[in-house]
Amino acid sequence: MRTKVAIIGAGPAGLLLGQLLHGYGIDNVILERQTGDYVLSRIRAGLLEEGTVALLDKVGAGARAHREGLVHHGLELAFGGSRHRIDLHGPTGKSVMIYGQTEVTLDLMNARKAAGLHSIYRAGDVTPHDFDTDHPRVTYVKDGVTHEIACDFIAGCDGFHGVSRASIKPEAIKTYERVYPFGWLGILSETPPVSPELIYVNHERGFALCTMRSMRRSRYYVQCPLDDDIEQWPDKRFWDELKSRLDERARDSLVTGPSIEKSIAPLRSFVAEPMRFGRMFLAGDASHIVPPTGAKGLNLAASDVHYLSSGLREYYDEKSSAGIDAYSAKALARVWKAVRFSWWMTSMLHKFPDQGEFGQRIQEAELDYLVSSKAASTSLVENYVGLPF
Template identity: 70%
Template sequence: MRTQVAIIGAGPAGLLLGQLLTKQGIDNVILERQTGEYVLGRIRAGVVEKGAADLLDAAGVGARMHREGLIHDGIEVAFGGERHRINFRELVGKSVIVYGQTEITRDLMEGRAAAGAPTIYEAEDVSLHDITGDKPRVRYKKDGAEHEIACDYIAGCDGYHGVSRKSIPDSVLRSFERVYPFGWLGILVEKPPVSDELIYASHERGFALCSMRSHTRSRLYIQCSLEDRVEDWSDERFYAELKRRLDGDAVARLQKGPSFEKSIAPLRSFVAEPMRHGRLFLAGDAAHIVPPTGAKGLNLAASDVYYLWQALSEFYKQGSKAGIDAYSARALARVWKAERFSWWMTSMLHRFPDSSGFEQKMQQAELAYLVSSPAAMTSLAENYVGLHY
């Protein structure tokens, strides 16, 4: 098989890149080691920046997001038993859209199917070859048979555990990582949200977040130990702990119901540099991980896709390699700013098990300064709604 761009991974990054390239008339094939049903079963983030929303529109798949998504003009930060609203619309003139990543993936899958672009699911033993030469190739197995795709470029959108980043020699790749000493225990429940906007709560017992996926579905989180197991947390225990960390009004509005998804996610920051090696590009979780506190995971993947889409379009339409040569530096400049914001939000809102009394006082002072300073709130709002591409 021959194509112009081989895309590894059919998550949001790979599907979005494929859809944008297809609309530009650039041939591409997506390889995914899981089934489509498995990909749709992943529970992920639900906050979409303006830039990411614009990209979905450019890909022709944003209609349902605009119809069903929830526009949020701010968030609430809770500490000391009180909530403080940070108004994005007033501070920076922008909003975000709450719309589940699962729904984005579904929209992209349907858009790709409608365009007739090929996606090969259950592709096993994927391997990348000659990525520093002029004729890179991708090999894989499907239904017991071996296949090969010849291409011009390879986009590695296959996540942290995928083959793409591992195909870059250790002598070339440099990794940076921060592992946090806690995780998030989260549940999905068919109950209305506690508030019209997300509540980020800092409490002496640990962080909590009241989020949502729709007007009738809530996504709730509490900070937990890395040693905790999902089996140890009944719904009743979860709700009891969540209530301890929320203000009185939020507790009064909290509607309990049986969870239909429950999981623990460890938190970490990770960046791999460079994001290009030869004819291989990394995008999304293949290149970087952020803690979910700043709602940047999906949105960072979208900004990677934007830079890569622009670079490949310039090459195929204008014959210029300027965007390709600049891709890694452009993407990483935005990645590190988002990593900083996510690290800052995480550090400010969570209880660290080894923190001293001084450090806890610094957290309290940081929160008090944030909600009393228009400049500090503007900085948070600017980063939360998304920096410019």
């Protein structure tokens, strides 16, 4: 098989890249080691920046998000027993949209199917080859038969544990990482949200987050030890712990119910540099991970593929390599700003093992400064709604 771009990974990054390239007339094939149903079963975050929504619109996959997504013009910070609203729209003219990543993936899958584009699911032993030459290729096994795709470029959109980054020689790549000493215990429930906007909670017992997937389905998180087991957290214990961290008004408004999904997620900050290796590019979680506190993971993947698709369009349409040559530096400049913001939000809102009473009071002072200073809150808002592509 021959194509221009072989995309490894059928998550949001790979699917969005495939649709953007198709719109530019650039042939591409997507390889995914899991089934489509498995990809759609993964529960992920769901806050979209306007730039991400615009890209979905550009590839014809944004209609359902506009119908069903919840547009938010603010968020709330809770600390010291009180809640404080931060206006997102006033300082920036922008908003964010609550729309699940699973729904984004489904919309992109449907758009790709409608366009008749080639996706290969259950592709085993996917391996990129010769990406440091002018003739890269990707091999994979399907139904016991080995196949090869010859291509001009490879896009590694296969996540943190994928084969793309693992195929790079260690001396050619540098990684930066911070693993946080706690996790997020999250549940999904068929209950109305406790508030029409997200509530980020700083509490002496630990962080909590109240969010939603719709006006009938809620997503809640509490900070927990990394070594906790999900079996230690029956629903009643979770709801009791969440209530203990909420302000009185939220506690009285909270509607509880059986969980339909429950998991514990570790938190880390991770960046791999560069994001280009000859004729292979990394995008999304294959290159960087951020803690979900800043809601940047999916949105960074979208900006990566925006830069990459634009560079590839320039390569084929204008016979110029300037765009792909600048891809890594341009993408990483935005990545590191998002990594900084996500680290800052995480540091300000979570309880760390060594922070003590002094650290708690410092966090509360910073939060008080945020809600009382226009300059400080504007800085938060500019980053939260998304820096320009």
